[in-house]
Amino acid sequence: MSNRLCILIAEPSFLIREGLKTLLSNQGQPYRLEEFDAPVDDLDKLINRINPDLVLLNPKLVVRLVSLPRYSDNNFEPYYIGLFEPGTPPHIQSKFDQMIWLDAEKSELNKVMEKVLKHLRNGLSEPENNSLSERELSILKLVALGHTNNEIADKLFISAHTVMTHRKNITRKLGIKTVSGLTVYAILNQLIKIEEIQGAD
Amino acid sequence: MHIHKDLKMAEVIHMNHHLLPVLNRFDIYLGFGERTVEAVCIDHKVNVDFFLEIVNTFHDSSYFPLRHLQSFKASMLIDYLHKTHAYYLDVKIPEIGRYISEIAQTSDFEEIHRKLLKDFFNQYQHELTNHINKEEQGVYPYVLRLEKALESEDANAETIKELQQYSIIEYEKDHDDVEAKLFDLKNILIKYLPPVHNNKLLNLIVHEIFELERDLNNHGHIEDLILVPIVENMEKELLSRHPKRHSNV
Numbered sequence: 001m002s003n004r005l006c007i008l009i010a011e012p013s014f015l016i017r018e019g020l021k022t023l024l025s026n027q028g029q030p031y032r033l034e035e036f037d038a039p040v041d042d043l044d045k046l047i048n049r050i051n052p053d054l055v056l057l058n059p060k061l062v063v064r065l066v067s068l069p070r071y072s073d074n075n076f077e078p079y080y081i082g083l084f085e086p087g088t089p090p091h092i093q094s095k096f097d098q099m100i101w102l103d104a105e106k107s108e109l110n111k112v113m114e115k116v117l118k119h120l121r122n123g124l125s126e127p128e129n130n131s132l133s134e135r136e137l138s139i140l141k142l143v144a145l146g147h148t149n150n151e152i153a154d155k156l157f158i159s160a161h162t163v164m165t166h167r168k169n170i171t172r173k174l175g176i177k178t179v180s181g182l183t184v185y186a187i188l189n190q191l192i193k194i195e196e197i198q199g200a201d
Numbered sequence: 202m203h204i205h206k207d208l209k210m211a212e213v214i215h216m217n218h219h220l221l222p223v224l225n226r227f228d229i230y231l232g233f234g235e236r237t238v239e240a241v242c243i244d245h246k247v248n249v250d251f252f253l254e255i256v257n258t259f260h261d262s263s264y265f266p267l268r269h270l271q272s273f274k275a276s277m278l279i280d281y282l283h284k285t286h287a288y289y290l291d292v293k294i295p296e297i298g299r300y301i302s303e304i305a306q307t308s309d310f311e312e313i314h315r316k317l318l319k320d321f322f323n324q325y326q327h328e329l330t331n332h333i334n335k336e337e338q339g340v341y342p343y344v345l346r347l348e349k350a351l352e353s354e355d356a357n358a359e360t361i362k363e364l365q366q367y368s369i370i371e372y373e374k375d376h377d378d379v380e381a382k383l384f385d386l387k388n389i390l391i392k393y394l395p396p397v398h399n400n401k402l403l404n405l406i407v408h409e410i411f412e413l414e415r416d417l418n419n420h421g422h423i424e425d426l427i428l429v430p431i432v433e434n435m436e437k438e439l440l441s442r443h444p445k446r447h448s449n450v
């Protein structure tokens with residue numbers, strides 16, 4: 001997992017995009033940026049392709065905003081900041097994790113940005129907490145051996161949802177997304193033996 | 202800074218040498234002298250506007266090609282995408298594959314590690330090839346049929362029928378898993394492979410994989426930002442000429 005944040009700005013106004021970039025740069029953190037200024041038909045697809053940690057989104061830009069893409073198998077949950085103009089309705093506001101009013105004062109804007117980036121930085125993989133927990137190790141082994149989430153849930157007496165959460169954390173810590181990649185990792189680190197693998201592809 | 206037609210082609214390469222393989226897909230090779238982008242394109246019978254949209258999309262991932270979309274023929278774009286595929290399958294992937302075999306052979310890995318590395322890469326190669334074949338055999342011919350139907354006044358009935366049942370938007374790209382495998386391969390090499398003797402070669406492999414990833418991302422970008430809108434327009438145009446007949450079924 002890279003330590004550089006991936007940030008997506010989707011906002012029609014050039015001036016506002018430049019302003020947001022200045023705000024972000026003031027935080028002194030390295031980041032990679034993707035910018036969009038045209039209407040987004042398929043937000044899920046965009047988020048899946050770019051896989052951002054942070055999304056600054058003007059809801060006006062999304063054609064039919066129903067819900068914000070939160071989770072897909074390979075990706076991590078992005079943090080959404082809404083870029084709101086006066087009059088943005090509450091049911092839109094409530095979809096976002098954080099909001100920025102485009103007419104807000106400088107100090108207010110800096111405060112929000114600092115808070116969000118601090119939150120995200122804590123979520124990034126730090127060297128010291130990068131090792132897998134016992135639980136994660138046992139789940140990793142089962143995944144590498146070819147078991148499905150449901151099978152793992154049954155074996156360990158936990159819910160499939162919990163298995164998914166652990167898998168998300170494993171992927172984040174190791175930087176490996178696919179089952180076959182996890183299998184390679186498990187064998188290289190002698191967590192499993194190749195003879196044990198059942199029904200490998 | 203965006204690349205424009207009056208820049209010297211040599212300056213373009215100074216700005217971003219990663220564009221070299223992209224230029225090669227237009228059959229443009231080094232040795233530009235002082236000629237401008239426009240002059241080189243004319244020499245090679247390449248549409249300058251199209252060339253600029255492609256290189257700018259590659260050069261700046263936030264660049265949004267909008268201006269000349271209508272003027273591009275889909276077949277021009279398909280030709281470019283096709284050459285990109287050929288570059289992956291005939292040049293880049295075999296090259297990286299050779300390096301991977303070499304590093305597996307020349308390191309004193311255990312046999313099992315050797316096999317793991319090669320198998321993982323082979324799986325990736327297999328998935329990428331499948332994905333590319335799907336586009337080459339399904340989507341691209343469909344687009345070319347649309348273009349043909351638009352050019353000839355009486356479109357063949359089958360194309361129209363196909364069009365009424367299918368749209369480019371439904372074409373879900375399964376780039377995802379292919380991308381994830383390449384991402385994993387990078388981390389396996391960078392973080393988890395046991396030490397090797399030939400570090401220069403390993404550096405080279407990692408470098409090549411980053412280059413390939415950049416190129417693939419751009420390829421997906423061009424499909425989403427240029428191909429899909431062009432084809433949507435073609436579909437609309439054709440459908441307006443041949444309105445859907447409602448049946449009771």
